[in-house]
Amino acid sequence: MWLALRFPNWALDFRGAAAEQPTLVVETTAQRQHVVAASQTALEHGVRRGMGLADARIRSPAVVVHDRSRAGETAALARLAGWAWRYSSQIHCAVADPNIQDARLIFEIGASLRLFGGRQRLLKAIRDDLKVLGYRYRAGLGETPQAALAFSRARRRVSDLAELPLASLSLDPTTRATLEASGFRRAGELLALPPAALARRFGPELLAFLEQLAGRRPHGLALFERPERYQTHHELFGAVENVQGLIFVLHRVFTELAIFLRGADSAIQTLRLSLVHEHRATTEITLRLSAPSRDARHLERVACERLERITLTAPVLEIGLLSDRLRPAEHAQGALWQQNDRSAGAPWPVVLDRLRARLGHEGVVWLDSPADHRPEYASTERDSEPRPHQAANGNGDTLPRPMWLIDPPEPISAQALGNMNWLSGPERIESGWWDQGQRRDYYRALDARGRLLWLFRDLNSGDASSRYFLHGLFG
Incomplete structure (x- = not known):
C-alpha cells in the first residue's frame, strides 16, 4: 500500500508564510506572470492558480508577491522526504513538472501498519506531523505509487481504480488530449483494451504507464536516498535585519531539522549555520554539541546563545545548514553521563552546550587527572570529557588535597x-x-x-x- 501526498501550494507553503497575510508566488512563462501558489487569505479574495498577476492584484490589492524558487522547493521537499523515513524506507519525491503541476511525496506504508497499530493510527500520526509544519496537501492511497497519486488528484472521492478520470492520471498534455478526443474518459476504459492494440494506437509509453498504474510492472520511480549529512538552505520571504527576527525564523528551521532527524532516526553533533547576505560575505557560525542530539529546542537555544554574541553585518536573505555525518540516534541515556551516578533527569549535555555557546567553546573545559603524582600536574584541561580513571588503591579513598x-x-x-x-x-x-x-x-x-x-x-x-x-x- 502506498500513500501519496500532493502539495498544490508547495511553492508558497515551503516558506512558512503567515496564514493571515495575502501572499502569492508567481512564475513568468512566455513573458506572462501567473500565479502558481496563493495563501488561504488570497484564495478567499478570489485569487486562483493560473491567474495573471494583474488580475490577482485587482482581487487582492494588498497582496505580497514573491517569485518562484524551484531550488528552494526542491531543498524543502528533500527535508520532508527525510521526515517520511519515520514511516517508510521506500520514498519518492518530486517537484512540479509539465505532467504534474504539484510537488508530491509518495511512500510505501503497508510494511509499517503493524508498527503503528493499524492504518488509521499511522495516518493520524502523519496528519499530526504535517499540521505542525503547516503544509496544505491532498492525500491518496493505492496499491501502486501511480495509483495513490491518481487518487490524490481526483476531484471527487473515488475508490475504484477503473473509475479514475483521465485528468487525475499523470499523463502528458498531448496524450491526454488525444485520448479525450478519442472518447476515453476513465482509466478503466483504457485498462480494458488489449495491451497490443493500446500500444499500437497510442504508443508504448502509455501502455507502460497503465501497467505501472495497475501493478503489472515495477513502478520505475527513483527512490529517495538518505544523505550522509544534513545539508539544506532556507530562502527567507524578506530580508531579516536584526538578530531577534532571525531567532524567530530559526524556530521553524530547527523544527524541520529535528523532524528530518527523527524520521531518519539520526542525530548530529556539529552544525554549521550560514547566514547569506546581499553584497556581503556570508556569516558562518559553527555549533558544536557535547553529545549527538536531534532535539529542536536544544539546537535552537544553542544557536540563539551564539547569535546574541554577534552583530549582523547586513540583512540576511538565506539560511544554510550543513551538519557533520548523521549518526544513529541513542534512544537511552549514554554511559557518558551515567558513570558518576548523576540524576537521570539532569540535562548535563544541554547545560554544557549552552555554556559553551555563551562563553565560547574554549571558555568551558574539562579537568583530567593524568598519571602524575606531582600536585602541579595533578590536573590538565581538555576540550572533551576525559575517560574515567580507576582509583589507585581500589576503594576510591584519597588523601586530602586543597582546592x-x-x-x-x-x-x-x-x-x-x-x-x-x-x-x-x-x-x-x-x-x-x-x-x-x-x-x-x-x-x-x-x-x-x-x-x-x-x-x-x-x-x-x-x-x-x-x-x-x-x-x-x-x-
Whole structure:
C-alpha cells in the first residue's frame, strides 16, 4: 500500500508564510506572470492558480508577491522526504513538472501498519506531523505509487481504480488530449483494451504507464536516498535585519531539522549555520554539541546563545545548514553521563552546550587527572570529557588535597613555621625523575590566623631557610 501526498501550494507553503497575510508566488512563462501558489487569505479574495498577476492584484490589492524558487522547493521537499523515513524506507519525491503541476511525496506504508497499530493510527500520526509544519496537501492511497497519486488528484472521492478520470492520471498534455478526443474518459476504459492494440494506437509509453498504474510492472520511480549529512538552505520571504527576527525564523528551521532527524532516526553533533547576505560575505557560525542530539529546542537555544554574541553585518536573505555525518540516534541515556551516578533527569549535555555557546567553546573545559603524582600536574584541561580513571588503591579513598594551589609555591619564614599547629604529615611525594624530579614531604598545618595550609619541605633544596613552602589553602 502506498500513500501519496500532493502539495498544490508547495511553492508558497515551503516558506512558512503567515496564514493571515495575502501572499502569492508567481512564475513568468512566455513573458506572462501567473500565479502558481496563493495563501488561504488570497484564495478567499478570489485569487486562483493560473491567474495573471494583474488580475490577482485587482482581487487582492494588498497582496505580497514573491517569485518562484524551484531550488528552494526542491531543498524543502528533500527535508520532508527525510521526515517520511519515520514511516517508510521506500520514498519518492518530486517537484512540479509539465505532467504534474504539484510537488508530491509518495511512500510505501503497508510494511509499517503493524508498527503503528493499524492504518488509521499511522495516518493520524502523519496528519499530526504535517499540521505542525503547516503544509496544505491532498492525500491518496493505492496499491501502486501511480495509483495513490491518481487518487490524490481526483476531484471527487473515488475508490475504484477503473473509475479514475483521465485528468487525475499523470499523463502528458498531448496524450491526454488525444485520448479525450478519442472518447476515453476513465482509466478503466483504457485498462480494458488489449495491451497490443493500446500500444499500437497510442504508443508504448502509455501502455507502460497503465501497467505501472495497475501493478503489472515495477513502478520505475527513483527512490529517495538518505544523505550522509544534513545539508539544506532556507530562502527567507524578506530580508531579516536584526538578530531577534532571525531567532524567530530559526524556530521553524530547527523544527524541520529535528523532524528530518527523527524520521531518519539520526542525530548530529556539529552544525554549521550560514547566514547569506546581499553584497556581503556570508556569516558562518559553527555549533558544536557535547553529545549527538536531534532535539529542536536544544539546537535552537544553542544557536540563539551564539547569535546574541554577534552583530549582523547586513540583512540576511538565506539560511544554510550543513551538519557533520548523521549518526544513529541513542534512544537511552549514554554511559557518558551515567558513570558518576548523576540524576537521570539532569540535562548535563544541554547545560554544557549552552555554556559553551555563551562563553565560547574554549571558555568551558574539562579537568583530567593524568598519571602524575606531582600536585602541579595533578590536573590538565581538555576540550572533551576525559575517560574515567580507576582509583589507585581500589576503594576510591584519597588523601586530602586543597582546592586552591599556589603557583608558584611561596617560601615560609622560620618565624611563621614556629607558630604552626601541625596536624598531619609527612606525606612523601617523589616523582618526575624524567622532568626535573621532585622529592617533597607534605604537611597539613594551621597558621596563627586559623587557616588550614598545605606545606611541603623540599628535600632537594640545599638551603635550610627555604626548605618549607606554602603550596595550597584548604577551604
